[in-house]
Amino acid sequence: MKFLLWLLVFLGATVLGQQTRPISDPAVVEAARKEGRLIIYSSTDQSSAQALLNDFRSLYPFIQIEYNDLGTQQIYDRFVSETAAGARSADFLWSSAMELQVKLVSEGYALAYDSPEAKNWPSNARLENLAYGTTMEPAVIVYNKRFLKPEEVPTTRESLARLIQEPRMRGRVATWDPERSGVGFTILKADYDRFPAFQELARAFGRAQAALYSSTGAAFEKVISGEHYMAYGFFGSYALLRQRTVKDLGIAYLTDGTVAIQRVAFISRRAAHPNAAKLFLDYLLSLRGQNLMAYTALIHARRESVVGEASPKAIYQAVGGKDKVFVIPVSRDILRNLDPAERLRFLTFWRQAVKGQ
Amino acid sequence: MEARGRQFRKGGKIWLLPLLAFLVGLLVLAPIGILLYQSLLSAPFFAPAKRFTLEAYRYVFHDPYFFEALKNSLMIGLGMVALAVPLGSLFAFLVVKTDLPFARWFELLLLAPIFISPIILGIGFIVAFGPSGFVSGWVASLLGGVPWTIYTVPAIAVIAGLTHVPYVYLYVASTIQNVDASLEEAARVAGAGPFRMAMTVTLPLVRPALIYSGILMLLLGFELFGLPLVLGDAKGIMVVTTYLYRLTAITGSSAYHLMAAVSIAIVSIALLLVLLQRFLLGRTEGRFVAVGTRGHRLERLPLGRLRWMWAGVLGLYLLVAVVLPILGVVLRSLVISWGPGVDLLEVLTLAHYREIFTLPNLSRAVTNTLLVASVGGLLSLVFYLFVALGIQRGQAWGRFLDYLSGIPRAVPGLVMGLAFLWVFLFVKPLAPIRETLLSLLIAYTVVWTPYGVRLLTAALLQVGREMEEAARVAGASPARAFLNGTLPLLRGGLLTAWFLLFIQFVREYSTGVYLLTSGTEVIGAQIVALWGTGAVEIIAALATIQVIIVGLVFLLASRIGVRPQGL
Numbered sequence: 001m002k003f004l005l006w007l008l009v010f011l012g013a014t015v016l017g018q019q020t021r022p023i024s025d026p027a028v029v030e031a032a033r034k035e036g037r038l039i040i041y042s043s044t045d046q047s048s049a050q051a052l053l054n055d056f057r058s059l060y061p062f063i064q065i066e067y068n069d070l071g072t073q074q075i076y077d078r079f080v081s082e083t084a085a086g087a088r089s090a091d092f093l094w095s096s097a098m099e100l101q102v103k104l105v106s107e108g109y110a111l112a113y114d115s116p117e118a119k120n121w122p123s124n125a126r127l128e129n130l131a132y133g134t135t136m137e138p139a140v141i142v143y144n145k146r147f148l149k150p151e152e153v154p155t156t157r158e159s160l161a162r163l164i165q166e167p168r169m170r171g172r173v174a175t176w177d178p179e180r181s182g183v184g185f186t187i188l189k190a191d192y193d194r195f196p197a198f199q200e201l202a203r204a205f206g207r208a209q210a211a212l213y214s215s216t217g218a219a220f221e222k223v224i225s226g227e228h229y230m231a232y233g234f235f236g237s238y239a240l241l242r243q244r245t246v247k248d249l250g251i252a253y254l255t256d257g258t259v260a261i262q263r264v265a266f267i268s269r270r271a272a273h274p275n276a277a278k279l280f281l282d283y284l285l286s287l288r289g290q291n292l293m294a295y296t297a298l299i300h301a302r303r304e305s306v307v308g309e310a311s312p313k314a315i316y317q318a319v320g321g322k323d324k325v326f327v328i329p330v331s332r333d334i335l336r337n338l339d340p341a342e343r344l345r346f347l348t349f350w351r352q353a354v355k356g357q
Numbered sequence: 358m359e360a361r362g363r364q365f366r367k368g369g370k371i372w373l374l375p376l377l378a379f380l381v382g383l384l385v386l387a388p389i390g391i392l393l394y395q396s397l398l399s400a401p402f403f404a405p406a407k408r409f410t411l412e413a414y415r416y417v418f419h420d421p422y423f424f425e426a427l428k429n430s431l432m433i434g435l436g437m438v439a440l441a442v443p444l445g446s447l448f449a450f451l452v453v454k455t456d457l458p459f460a461r462w463f464e465l466l467l468l469a470p471i472f473i474s475p476i477i478l479g480i481g482f483i484v485a486f487g488p489s490g491f492v493s494g495w496v497a498s499l500l501g502g503v504p505w506t507i508y509t510v511p512a513i514a515v516i517a518g519l520t521h522v523p524y525v526y527l528y529v530a531s532t533i534q535n536v537d538a539s540l541e542e543a544a545r546v547a548g549a550g551p552f553r554m555a556m557t558v559t560l561p562l563v564r565p566a567l568i569y570s571g572i573l574m575l576l577l578g579f580e581l582f583g584l585p586l587v588l589g590d591a592k593g594i595m596v597v598t599t600y601l602y603r604l605t606a607i608t609g610s611s612a613y614h615l616m617a618a619v620s621i622a623i624v625s626i627a628l629l630l631v632l633l634q635r636f637l638l639g640r641t642e643g644r645f646v647a648v649g650t651r652g653h654r655l656e657r658l659p660l661g662r663l664r665w666m667w668a669g670v671l672g673l674y675l676l677v678a679v680v681l682p683i684l685g686v687v688l689r690s691l692v693i694s695w696g697p698g699v700d701l702l703e704v705l706t707l708a709h710y711r712e713i714f715t716l717p718n719l720s721r722a723v724t725n726t727l728l729v730a731s732v733g734g735l736l737s738l739v740f741y742l743f744v745a746l747g748i749q750r751g752q753a754w755g756r757f758l759d760y761l762s763g764i765p766r767a768v769p770g771l772v773m774g775l776a777f778l779w780v781f782l783f784v785k786p787l788a789p790i791r792e793t794l795l796s797l798l799i800a801y802t803v804v805w806t807p808y809g810v811r812l813l814t815a816a817l818l819q820v821g822r823e824m825e826e827a828a829r830v831a832g833a834s835p836a837r838a839f840l841n842g843t844l845p846l847l848r849g850g851l852l853t854a855w856f857l858l859f860i861q862f863v864r865e866y867s868t869g870v871y872l873l874t875s876g877t878e879v880i881g882a883q884i885v886a887l888w889g890t891g892a893v894e895i896i897a898a899l900a901t902i903q904v905i906i907v908g909l910v911f912l913l914a915s916r917i918g919v920r921p922q923g924l
Contacts, residue, residue, distance in 0.1 A: 039875075045892065046718050066875035069718060071889045074871060077611050077775060084403035085782035087791065100610055146698040177593055180606045211591035214602060218590050221893040225489035225696035245708070246694050338609040347607070 022286035023116040031275035038276035041090035051296045072097035091271035101264035105131045110266040117285035124329035133262030133330040141252040143230035156256040157197035161204035174231040177212035202353035240298040253318040374754040388776035396617035413618035426600040434578020436514025445525025456657040470520040474864040475583030477900040481682030489696035519678040525570040532566035551658040572634040598769040620772045627767030690897035709898040722878040730862040737802035745813035762810045770867025778871040816850025856914040
């Protein structure tokens with residue numbers, strides 16, 4: 001039923017979407033035609049990005065896309081090294097490692113570009129005209145329906161802390177290991193900074209002997225197999241994508257406050273194909289691109305007006321209001337997360353709470 | 358020895374050896390040199406502001422987590438020695454010397470774990486023996502519980518030990534084959550049974566091979582990456598290679614100087630172990646020549662009624678270490694969901710394979726892998742042949758080459774990949790090939806130098822030099838004498854080496870991660886990239902394709918008479 005509804009909305013939106021082309025300066029389009037190529041470094045799996053790439057190609061068939069599906073760390077390492085060597089590198093960088101992206105931007109690697117599609121872009125989703133937050137991906141609870149009934153799954157940190165201390169949940173809960181995963185650090189630290197109830201939850205993780213993972217893949221795999229019943233704090237976007245095929249997976253949103261991250265995109269200042277990169281940025285921010293994200297690619301869109309399974313509206317509805325969502329802003333403030341003392345502040349708490357050290 | 362060396366030099370090509378040593382040195386030392394340089398700096402070496410400092414080493418050597426990782430690596434390495442050396446030697450003795458049933462089949466299957474990448478084996482072990490695994494399920498329904506875990510350091514040590522049995526088996530089997538049969542004959546005539554003979558005659562004779570493979574196990578223990586990455590994740594068990602991930606996460610961005618310092622520390626440990634190995638064994642030739650004459654083979658020892666029991670032991674080993682994990686991976690590639698409470702028939706699908714062949718990067722990965730493994734394997738074979746010849750005939754230069762060619766495998770694959778990225782970026786003449794498969798091939802060739810050179814050294818040792826020397830006496834040039842005298846005899850050994858390299862290049866994974874560009878994807882590097890974001894079923898499907906490729910090549914190889922034990 002729900003699915004049918006989405007399908008209808010989707011069909012409607014596709015019809016609309018087909019008609020709306022991204023607003024781009026004709027001069028940029030002409031210049032991009034001459035460039036004929038676009039190199040993207042992205043942490044988005046090719047399998048979920050493919051729909052976007054195909055659609056973009058249908059708009060601008062003259063642009064040959066080289067899409068590099070890399071880890072967030074590899075994106076940073078390669079881009080920095082290649083730029084230092086003056087070698088060919090990415091024109092467009094699109095990654096969920098917010099600190100690393102903002103660090104690159106603040107060190108002057110980004111090309112300023114006022115995208116015509118970013119006119120009413122949320123202020124916490126842009127760093128001047130240098131970098132743009134393209135998504136709003138909530139941290140959610142993913143659980144296995146074979147072992148937990150939907151009504152059993154708590155939606156607040158407090159009740160979650162209670163549930164996981166039941167004997168049957170011992171060793172059955174998974175979350176990020178912020179000491180081994182950069183993205184995990186970003187999410188859990190934001191949780192810690194914003195929501196006091198997280199501290200009790202962290203201690204409950206310790207008592208429940210929660211397994212700590214360095215990658216989404218491993219954690220999800222073990223929820224799917226039932227080795228863990230639930231995982232806390234992983235991206236809702238990946239969860240939606242997996243849920244499409246794995247019917248056993250359930251998703252629960254936190255109604256006492258949800259952290260969301262943004263996939264940050266920027267154009268390299270030394271891009272060999274800056275105009276093609278501008279077109280791609282326009283496209284990602286456009287209603288058409290954002291619609292495709294919300295319906296097909298299942299990467300939560302950033303545009304507030306988009307409706308669909310993976311959209312801000314859907315998140316607000318699931319968590320009970322816009323004020324319940326803390327979207328980590330794309331701003332220089334996030335660089336504080338790279339300060340050793342600041343990192344240690346959170347990690348010391350974490351070690352104490354979870355590992356009793 | 359002395360005479361040979363002089364002869365080689367008298368051949369007129371005095372510049373050949375230094376040139377070879379220079380080339381190998383450049384290839385091996387360039388990436389390690391960059392790492393060493395980086396480890397002594399305060400910032401990335403390409404950053405404008407940096408200074409020389411020992412800060413990185415100070416940090417690492419004051420980090421308790423580093424020592425914990427080091428301890429775990431050592432434990433795993435020792436576990437591998439304790440498990441793989443006895444099992445590997447026992448299996449070698451059974452297969453080569455006794456009338457074990459199905460010996461031909463065991464000979465082939467025993468090598469399987471070498472040819473599957475450890476990440477895959479790790480996933481296979483989780484699907485089969487993990488808390489939700491299918492084997493665990495059966496056992497739990499029989500016993501009411503599962504008496505094991507696979508996520509602790511001892512468990513990882515056992516799994517690593519089991520999966521490294523073939524390495525020991527290969528070395529010991531090739532030595533046992535060459536053991537002077539008359540000594541064993543004497544023992545039997547004197548009335549010794551098969552095991553008394555094994556303990557009193559064969560064992561002392563193959564001791565060098567045991568020492569060699571024991572230290573090799575320690576070495577491989579320190580290099581282990583895929584297995585602890587997959588199996589140690591949930592409990593946060595770190596070994597020296599996965600400790601690098603922690604460094605990055607703790608600092609929040611890439612701490613190149615720390616990563617480099619850790620890598621240099623690992624290289625130093627490896628170098629020490631190699632020195633120890635050489636010290637215990639003397640030079641390469643020594644350990645084979647001491648074995649004595651071959652040719653007249655003893656008939657196989659009768660095991661009597663015990664032969665079926667021993668076959669059962671081998672079968673059980675293969676079941677646990679090879680068959681069940683591979684079944685696990687294949688199963689995972691064919692289902693949407695798994696674990697207790699899942700009716701597997703309901704979740705069967707071929708969708709994951711369809712996805713591989715519709716996504717351009719994944720389908721390219723399959724074809725690129727085949728290309729790199731076949732053509733690339735051939736090119737690196739030629740390179741290794743030169744190095745092996747240099748080692749065999751090069752005297753002091755040869756010893757230098759011998760040490761040089763032992764280094765690369767010690768650097769953790771991911772760091773080696775990063776170092777190669779830097780080499781291809783900052784060594785300007787190499788820049789044009791960075792985004793081609795050639796860069797990948799060079800990196801693979803360097804990383805697999807220890808393995809490849811050993812294969813070819815062994816092949817060279819097996820052919821006599823008589824033909825070549827005869828040709829030289831008859832007035833042929835050294836090159837001509839080699840081409841017409843020795844090379845034809847080497848044909849079998851070269852073919853075998855090429856097959857083995859092909860298989861290793863198909864399974865190689867971490868080195869390619871930084872050299873991967875849109876267009877030069879390979880299966881192994883894609884698997885590492887996918888592991889981060891979660892598509893385990895796609896990984897399993899890619900891995901199954903990898904296993905099928907390797908399996909087919911292996912069958913083909915054994916069909917046309919390639920015998921890895923021969924090396």
